[in-house]
């Protein structure tokens with residue numbers, strides 16, 4: 001299991017609960033994902049089955065097939081490579097954005113079945129974390145929301161209703177599975193500087209985890225400016241990433 005921690009501010013009302021960061025772990029992935037993808041693509045033109053191709057396709061042939069896939073845009077074979085991540089230490093604001101990606105699979109810690117007995121962690125945006133006055137306001141609002149939540153729970157209100165009071169900043173945990181095609185799409189949108197900071201941190205961390213497992217597929221993954229002109233048009237951040245190396 002590979003683990004990567006990325007800095008993000010985390011606030012907790014209890015002084016002892018000071019865990020920080022977007023905590024992303026790669027739980028599992030398709031073994032030899034580039035070979036799996038190449039075999040699936042090669043099968044279209046092969047007189048033998050995929051199991052035999054998996055054994056006999058040379059590394060050079062795998063590279064050649066991958067190049068055709070990645071340069072032609074015939075990406076369906078990329079759907080045979082799958083990655084599962086455990087994501088902790090992120091806000092509900094982040095996961096609301098994440099689950100808009102419909103071609104992924106999710107399971108998230110439930111606020112119906114998990115009632116908070118103690119204060120949860122609250123994710124602090126960097127813009128708030130650096131300003132002591134704003135940080136104080138932020139923490140006070142979270143504390144007030146949590147205390148009201150507890151009052152409702154203590155009065156017998158179900159967690160599924162009491163949770164209406166909890167802020168978007170509340171820390172949550174989610175498992176997400178994406179195939180390689182969806183990952184490339186997710187990275188294009190969410191590694192971009194136009195993406196919100198927290199999901200951008202998550203996307204960059206996920207990219208760092210998958211890149212070593214399939215270096216050719218992911219070599220130019222990320223915001224569109226890594227491969228060509230920015231696709232955000234007038235909304236461009238004006239601060240492009242360095243260009244990725246061209247595919248050999």
Ligand SMILES: Cc1cc2nc3c(=O)[nH]c(=O)nc-3n(C[C@H](O)[C@H](O)[C@H](O)COP(=O)(O)OP(=O)(O)OC[C@H]3O[C@@H](n4cnc5c(N)ncnc54)[C@H](O)[C@@H]3O)c2cc1C
Pocket residue numbers: 100101102103104182185189190194195196
């Ligand atoms: C910078 C930024 C700002 C955003 N702002 C807003 C906002 O203000 N309001 C808002 O509501 N959302 C916003 N979003 C979310 C955005 O609109 C998408 O919902 C989200 O990025 C998921 O993208 P997607 O639909 O391409 O991805 P996925 O759901 O992962 O789908 C991947 C691809 O599959 C195809 N696909 C999936 N489902 C269908 C379908 N039903 N029919 C046809 N093709 C399909 C499409 O080609 C799609 O691009 C924002 C996203 C970003 C990155």
